Every structure is written in structure tokens, then in C-alpha cells.
Amino acid sequence: MAMLAFSSNAFLRPNPPGPHLRRLLLPKPLSSAAALTPPTPQADPTGGSNPDPDPTPLFLRPASHRVPAAALAAFRLRAAALVPPSAPHLRRHLRWLLADAAANDPASGSDPALLRASLDDLEALWLRHVRGRRPFQYVVGNEHWRDLVVAVREGVLIPRPETEAVVDIVKRVEGFEDGWWADLGTGSGAIAVAVARELGAAGRVFATDVSEVALEVARLNVQRYGVQDKVEIRHGSWFEPLEDVKGKLMGVISNPPYIPNVDLPGLQPEVGWHEPKLALDGGKDGLEHLLHLCEGLSSVLKPGGFFVFETNGDKQSEFLVDLISTKWSSFRNVEAVLDFADIKRFVTGYRR
Amino acid sequence: MACRLLTRSAAARLVSHLRRTPGPTQRLLAPRAALSSLLGSTDGLPHAADSTLRVPARWFSSPSTDAVAEAPVTADGLTVDSIASKGWTILPEAESDWRSHAAAVAQSIKLIKKRLKWGWILERTKQLSVVLERPDLWEDPVFAGMVSREHGELMGKIKSVNQFEQELIEHIEMLRLAREENDNELETESMGDLADMRRNAKEKELNALLSGDNDSCSCFIEVQAGAGGTESMDWAAMVMNMYRSWAQRRGYTVTVVEEMPGEVAGIKRATIKVDGEYAFGYAKAEVGVHRLVRISPFDSGKRRHTSFSAVAVIPILGDASSRYQIKDSDLRIERFRSGGPGGQHANTTESAIRIVHIPTGISATCQNERSQHMNKASAMAVLQSRLDQLEIARQAQMNAEHTQSLNEISWGNQIRSYVLHPYRMVKDLRTNYEVSDPDSVLEGDLDDFILNYLSSALDEADVSK
Ligand SMILES: C[S@@+](CC[C@H](N)C(=O)[O-])C[C@H]1O[C@@H](n2cnc3c(N)ncnc32)[C@H](O)[C@@H]1O
Numbered sequence: 001m002a003m004l005a006f007s008s009n010a011f012l013r014p015n016p017p018g019p020h021l022r023r024l025l026l027p028k029p030l031s032s033a034a035a036l037t038p039p040t041p042q043a044d045p046t047g048g049s050n051p052d053p054d055p056t057p058l059f060l061r062p063a064s065h066r067v068p069a070a071a072l073a074a075f076r077l078r079a080a081a082l083v084p085p086s087a088p089h090l091r092r093h094l095r096w097l098l099a100d101a102a103a104n105d106p107a108s109g110s111d112p113a114l115l116r117a118s119l120d121d122l123e124a125l126w127l128r129h130v131r132g133r134r135p136f137q138y139v140v141g142n143e144h145w146r147d148l149v150v151a152v153r154e155g156v157l158i159p160r161p162e163t164e165a166v167v168d169i170v171k172r173v174e175g176f177e178d179g180w181w182a183d184l185g186t187g188s189g190a191i192a193v194a195v196a197r198e199l200g201a202a203g204r205v206f207a208t209d210v211s212e213v214a215l216e217v218a219r220l221n222v223q224r225y226g227v228q229d230k231v232e233i234r235h236g237s238w239f240e241p242l243e244d245v246k247g248k249l250m251g252v253i254s255n256p257p258y259i260p261n262v263d264l265p266g267l268q269p270e271v272g273w274h275e276p277k278l279a280l281d282g283g284k285d286g287l288e289h290l291l292h293l294c295e296g297l298s299s300v301l302k303p304g305g306f307f308v309f310e311t312n313g314d315k316q317s318e319f320l321v322d323l324i325s326t327k328w329s330s331f332r333n334v335e336a337v338l339d340f341a342d343i344k345r346f347v348t349g350y351r352r
Numbered sequence: 353m354a355c356r357l358l359t360r361s362a363a364a365r366l367v368s369h370l371r372r373t374p375g376p377t378q379r380l381l382a383p384r385a386a387l388s389s390l391l392g393s394t395d396g397l398p399h400a401a402d403s404t405l406r407v408p409a410r411w412f413s414s415p416s417t418d419a420v421a422e423a424p425v426t427a428d429g430l431t432v433d434s435i436a437s438k439g440w441t442i443l444p445e446a447e448s449d450w451r452s453h454a455a456a457v458a459q460s461i462k463l464i465k466k467r468l469k470w471g472w473i474l475e476r477t478k479q480l481s482v483v484l485e486r487p488d489l490w491e492d493p494v495f496a497g498m499v500s501r502e503h504g505e506l507m508g509k510i511k512s513v514n515q516f517e518q519e520l521i522e523h524i525e526m527l528r529l530a531r532e533e534n535d536n537e538l539e540t541e542s543m544g545d546l547a548d549m550r551r552n553a554k555e556k557e558l559n560a561l562l563s564g565d566n567d568s569c570s571c572f573i574e575v576q577a578g579a580g581g582t583e584s585m586d587w588a589a590m591v592m593n594m595y596r597s598w599a600q601r602r603g604y605t606v607t608v609v610e611e612m613p614g615e616v617a618g619i620k621r622a623t624i625k626v627d628g629e630y631a632f633g634y635a636k637a638e639v640g641v642h643r644l645v646r647i648s649p650f651d652s653g654k655r656r657h658t659s660f661s662a663v664a665v666i667p668i669l670g671d672a673s674s675r676y677q678i679k680d681s682d683l684r685i686e687r688f689r690s691g692g693p694g695g696q697h698a699n700t701t702e703s704a705i706r707i708v709h710i711p712t713g714i715s716a717t718c719q720n721e722r723s724q725h726m727n728k729a730s731a732m733a734v735l736q737s738r739l740d741q742l743e744i745a746r747q748a749q750m751n752a753e754h755t756q757s758l759n760e761i762s763w764g765n766q767i768r769s770y771v772l773h774p775y776r777m778v779k780d781l782r783t784n785y786e787v788s789d790p791d792s793v794l795e796g797d798l799d800d801f802i803l804n805y806l807s808s809a810l811d812e813a814d815v816s817k
Contacts, residue, residue, distance in 0.1 A: 145723050147726060148815075164724060280696050
């Protein structure tokens with residue numbers, strides 16, 4: 001059912017699938033796909049920002065393509081030949097692409113192989129990844145995040161590995177299981193779904209976003225993990241959709257856009273060219289949304305309630321810890337929490 | 353029909369007669385014996401319980417619930433032991449000769465008992481029964497749980513052998529009765545039962561090879577290339593492939609946990625997880641150094657090369673109480689990340705994780721999963737098992753029963769030689785078992801090597817206990 005949302009014809013691409021790998025292999029030397037600074041931050045050269053003709057995530061498409069094992073093997077070789085030595089991560093991407101495309105274990109070597117896309121489509125996907133720097137997660141339509149396979153697509157931020165820790169932070173809050181939580185700017189719904197799966201009978205998550213695309217994807221993820229009873233998806237800006245639960249929340253979670261706007265042009269192409277600005281742009285100093293969230297906290301949290309925000313790192317976190325603990329007297333135990341790279345990535349605290 | 357019923361009831365009478373054994377033998381133990389000596393390793397077998405043993409303040413002696421039933425006997429005085437020592441000729445299974453069947457089964461039972469370390473099992477069960485009688489036992493529930501679990505497991509083994517012996521005697525009696533009553537149908541049936549027992553006994557012989565403490569566990573198999581660069585790394589990859597296909601053939605689930613590829617070819621080191629019953633029991637036979645002789649595919653001069661790979665096998669303990677307790681604060685978790693601001697700035701699919709246990713320096717890496725979270729969970733599982741292995745080794749005080757870790761394996765400890773040139777042969781240096789078809793072995797046809805080793809290790813062991 002949820003997949004219907006993705007099959008809108010509006011996404012149909014005007015052009016036929018991109019050129020074949022074989023042709024590309026011949027004359028022109030490939031520029032390294034791993035070079036971090038792109039020539040120009042325009043959209044990718046092999047298909048623009050046109051989404052796939054079928055925006056259903058690859059791994060959720062029906063396995064309706066029978067492909068002779070030999071043809072698949074040949075594709076694998078051609079695709080691997082496009083991987084420059086400077087980009088070994090693409091080898092792993094190719095392996096995962098084929099794993100996601102195959103309905104049966106690719107290692108089983110069944111002939112014909114049963115695939116979720118035609119080889120032509122896979123070629124087009126692979127090219128746009130290797131040459132167009134389209135994020136691998138958009139190519140396969142998912143990101144493996146914690147123990148979840150989170151569906152994603154253009155228009156939604158790909159959940160980051162740093163953010164996995166947010167769920168562990170929430171789980172350390174005493175009695176979290178039976179509280180009401182808000183995940184503001186839920187994007188793909190990754191946090192909301194992961195938290196919901198840890199909740200008890202009385203627990204609930206309100207997942208909000210201003211982006212309709214994000215909410216569509218979040219809805220799909222909520223359904224795929226069967227947490228509809230726990231997650232309520234709401235549309236609107238930050239606290240706006242939460243009027244009716246003011247003062248009742250055990251916790252507020254948010255990973256708001258926090259990249260300082262001056263940094264936006266220099267972003268890695270996978271991010272800067274392809275992910276939604278709405279999910280990244282934190283305005284001046286990257287603090288615009290974070291400050292707004294801090295301001296609204298005490299009105300939605302119940303006494304003793306908890307908050308965790310993800311930030312741009314050391315400077316932002318230190319600034320926010322300082323601000324929250326000095327500007328307002330209504331919070332206690334405000335602290336910066338390190339991520340796995342020892343960057344002060346999160347700010348947490350309790351309402352008095 | 354009537355005749356049949358009659359025979360059946362005669363059979364039932366007979367069986368009930370046979371089962372009338374003279375009650376459990378009462379064995380009183382010397383009351384002043386210290387528990388530690390009672391439960392100590394009687395023949396150097398490792399026991400997780402040893403380190404937690406305490407000498408009891410007081411204890412009561414009481415009739416032990418002794419497992420050993422009186423040996424079953426036929427009406428004309430045959431016991432399993434006496435059958436085994438009669439030296440009756442064992443004919444092929446197809447021959448309907450009850451003596452041959454009986455002798456074969458009795459021989460198997462003898463072998464099974466030896467493999468199970470029968471004398472030791474009886475002694476140990478007796479000691480455990482005594483401990484189980486202690487009124488204060490359950491004041492330490494963890495210890496009590498360990499004792500009662502071990503007791504239960506050993507009793508299970510004893511009962512199953514005793515039952516098998518009983519069955520043999522019953523079938524022999526049944527056959528005799530059938531002959532006396534000229535009941536051809538029953539005779540054929542009993543003969544068939546004896547033949548079935550013979551097949552069954554062969555299976556039990558195999559199972560008895562895997563009766564070690566952790567044999568039924570899943571395991572990790574680790575392969576490390578020896579000195580010699582690409583040549584050895586290629587060999588290490590071949591060895592790893594051999595185990596992957598071996599495990600798959602056996603129906604185990606195989607996952608790659610860690611893999612350090614060589615610069616040119618092969619692997620420097622890799623770890624796979626092999627999930628399934630008795631994976632450890634079989635795979636532990638492979639621990640040691642594997643040697644390859646061949647014309648090198650990497651040598652343009654086509655010279656003969658010798659390469660080495662070390663193999664270690666680690667059980668994945670199922671039972672939480674015997675596991676090494678890891679403190680979070682003792683761990684350092686490393687993620688392979690390029691520097692930079694991270695978070696929303698970066699797109700990466702690099703999810704490899706390395707966990708270091710600071711006090712021991714033992715570490716584990718996982719890069720097989722697509723999320724960091726899952727890689728961390730896998731790496732933790734590997735680390736846990738490595739530390740468990742260390743703990744087992746510590747408790748066993750380096751006796752022969754624990755399998756060596758990669759660090760402990762000396763490159764001199766070669767267990768098998770694979771020769772592709774100038775002749776073709778795989779030979780186990782421990783058992784001298786050999787085959788002339790290296791390809792099938794390298795494709796995972798290892799069972800004969802493994803079973804040969806396991807049986808030689810157990811069957812040639814000193815049986816004075
Ligand atoms: C960095 S993304 C985080 C997505 C998701 N929570 C995660 O961690 O992967 C920020 C999200 O905030 C949403 N957002 C931006 N402005 C918003 C606003 N004014 N109100 C609510 N959500 C907003 C964006 O659409 C985006 O989904």
C-alpha cells in the first residue's frame with residue numbers, strides 16, 4: 001500500500017535509460033569518483049537530478065526480472081571495471097547493489113537470477129552513482145542504520161551513522177519506555193522508528209516534519225516496521241503540530257539542519273548536490289533551528305523531561321550547553337555528549 | 353493374529369522381567385572428603401566450576417542418586433561386556449546372524465563408552481550428586497545452576513548408553529524367545545531390530561566423538577597467512593574458502609566477520625562465523641598450521657613454493673554464566689572514519705568497527721555489516737568469544753582440551769600438508785590419513801580428515817581412567 005505513494009507518474013523521466021557501460025568503457029578515461037572536490041557543483045552529469053522512473057526503493061520492488069546468470073556476471077565485470085583504484089568503496093557498493101537487486105542470495109548462483117530491476121536499469125543506476133556522485137543510499141533506496149533498513153529517496157536526508165547513538169542516549173533515560181516522545185524533523189523517520197521499537201505499551205512518538213516527501217518516506221518506514229500504533233506522524237514546523245501535547249512530553253529529540261550556511265557550497269558532492277537543502281541548512285552559524293528548538297523546549301516538556309539534540313560538533317555544542325545552562329534556570333544536567341569520533345555531537349539535559 | 357498377541361504379551365513379560373533391576377546402588381562417600389577434591393578435575397578436564405568451588409562448612413552424606421543401573425543380563429547370562437569379549441565374528445550387515453549383529457553393537461558400545469570417557473563420567477556424576485544433596489547449595493544459585501546443569505547433561509549421556517545396552521539385551525532375548533516359540537515373523541522382526549541397532553550404533557559412535565564441553569556450540573574460524581607475502585596470502589584465502597564450503601556443505605550458516613585483504617591477492621587474515629550445531633566440535637580438529645606446496649601462480653619463474661596458514665577456532669559459548677564479564681570501561685571502540693566534521697556534512701558507507709579490550713589487548717574487527725551499529729554488535733560477539741577462550745584456557749590451565757588462539761599457534765605446529773606439485777596429495781600429519789585428490793579437499797571435503805583426527809585423538813587416548 002505504502003509503495004503506491006512512490007509510483008506517481010510525475011517522476012517519469014523523459015529520456016530513455018542512460019548509455020551503456022560498454023560504450024563508456026571505451027574511449028574516455030574516467031575521472032576519479034572519489035575526488036572530493038567536484039569541478040562544479042551542478043547537478044550530476046548523467047541524468048540530472050531526475051529521480052528514477054520508478055521511485056520505489058530498489059530493495060522493495062517486485063523481483064520480476066529474470067536475468068541469465070551469464071549476463072549478470074558480465075554486468076558485474078563491466079561495472080567493476082568502472083571502479084577506479086582510488087575509490088575502493090565502490091567495490092563494496094557494487095556488491096551491495098547486486099545484493100539489494102537480487103531476490104535470492106547472489107552467492108547461490110541461481111540461473112536465471114531473479115532481479116528487482118532490469119540490467120539496463122541497474123547500469124543506469126550504477127553510472128549515476130559512479131559518475132554523478134549520486135549517494136549510494138539513494139541508488140538502492142535504503143540506508144542500513146542501527147539494526148534497521150531505512151527506506152530513503154531523493155528529498156529526504158540519509159540518516160547518518162553518528163545519529164545511531166541518539167537512540168542509545170534515549171534508552172538511558174529512566175522510564176523512557178512509557179513516555180511520550182517527539183522526534184522533530186523526523187526526515188526518513190529513522191529515529192522515530194528505532195525509538196518506537198524500544199517503547200513499552202504506554203510509550204509513543206510524535207514524528208514531525210515540514211517536508212511532505214519526508215513524511216511520506218517516514219510513513220513507509222513506520223509501516224515497514226509495524227510501529228503505526230506507536231508513531232504518530234504530524235506535519236508542521238517544529239513545535240507547531242504539538243499544541244495538544246504541550247507539557248506532556250517525556251522527551252524531545254531532534255537532529256535539525258545545523259550546517260552553517262557559509263559551509264553549504266563546499267559540501268561533499270553526494271551531500272551538496274543531492275540531499276535536500278531544507279534538511280541541511282542551519283542558517284547563520286548553523287544555529288537558527290537549534291536556537292528555536294531550545295527556546296520552545298520548556299513549554300512542551302513535562303517537568304523532569306529530557307531532550308537530546310544533534311549538533312554540528314564541538315563549537316555548537318559548547319555554545320548551546322553554555323546558553324541553556326546560563327540563560328534559563330529551568331534545565332539541569334545539561335551536557336555535551338561525544339560521538340564515536342570524539343566530537344561533541346549531542347547536547348542533552350533535563351527540564352527541572 | 354491371536355498368536356501374534358500371545359507373543360506380544362510374552363514379550364512384555366520378558367521385558368518387565370529384564371527391567372527389574374535391583375534398585376540403585378548406594379554408594380556412600382567418605383564424609384570428610386573436601387568438596388574441592390571431589391569436584392576437582394579428575395583427569396585434567398576443564399571445568400568452569402572449579403574456580404568457584406568452596407569447601408562447605410558442613411554437609412550431609414546421603415544415598416546418592418546413582419545413575420548406574422545394574423548391567424542388563426539375558427536369561428543365559430550374556431551381558432554387553434561379555435558379548436564384546438566373546439570375539440564373535442562380525443559379518444556384513446546384510447547377513448542375518450544375530451551373533452554378528454550383537455557383537456558389532458557391543459563393540460560400538462565399548463567404543464562409545466571410551467569416547468565418552470565412561471569411567472570419568474561415572475565418577476564425576478557421583479561427585480556432582482553429592483554436591484547436589486547439600487542443603488546450602490542453592491544459596492549460590494549460579495554455582496548450583498552450573499552443578500545441576502552438568503549433572504543433568506552427564507546423566508543424560510549415561511542414561512542413553514544404558515538404554516542402548518538394555519535394548520540390545522532385550523532384542524537378543526526376544527530373538528531367543530521367537531525361536532523357542534517358532535514365531536518366524538517375530539524372529540525376522542527382532543533380527544531387523546538388531547540390524548537397525550547396528551546402524552544406530554555407528555551414528556552414536558560418531559556423536560560420541562563430539563561430547564566435549566563446547567562441542568555443540570557454533571564457532572568462529574580464523575585464518576592467518578604465514579610469512580611469504582602474496583604467496584601465503586593467496587593460500588590463506590584458499591584455506592578460508594575450504595572452510596566456507598565445508599561449512600556450507602554441512603548446512604551451517606557462514607558469515608564473514610572480518611577480512612583483511614592482501615595487497616595483491618588473497619587475505620592477510622580473516623574471520624568467519626559458522627552457525628550450527630556441533631560446528632565447534634568438528635572445526636576444532638582443524639586448529640594448527642596448514643602447509644601448501646605448489647608451483648606458484650605468482651612466480652614468473654614457475655618455481656615451487658611452500659606457504660603456510662594458521663587456523664584458529666573459537667567456540668561461541670551459549671551459556672552466559674561461564675562467560676568472561678566485559679566491563680564497558682575496558683573497551684576502546686574505533687571506527688574507521690576519515691576526519692572532518694562528520695554528521696550532516698558527510699556521506700559515507702564505511703561502517704567498519706574495531707573494539708579493543710584494553711586490559712588484555714585483545715581486539716576484534718567487523719566490517720561485514722552495512723551499519724556501524726550491527727558491525728559493533730558483531731565485533732562485540734567476536735571479542736566476547738576471544739575473551740571466553742582466554743578464560744577457558746585460564747581455567748583449564750593450558751591443558752590439551754582447549755583450542756589455541758592464533759597468537760598461541762606456533763608456526764612449527766603443522767597439522768596438514770597439501771601438495772599440488774610434484775605429486776598430488778593431502779596428508780594429515782597427526783593421523784597420517786591421506787588422500788590423493790587435493791581439489792576435493794580444497795572444495796571442502798574435509799569430513800574424513802576431521803573424523804579421523806577426532807577418533808584418533810579420543811580412541812588412542814589413555815583409558816586408564
Ligand atoms: C538533518 S535532517 C534529520 C532527519 C532525521 N531526523 C535524521 O536524523 O536522519 C533535518 C530534518 O528537519 C526537517 N526540517 C527542516 N525545517 C523544519 C521545520 N521548520 N520544522 C520541522 N522540520 C524541519 C527537514 O525536512 C529534515 O527532514
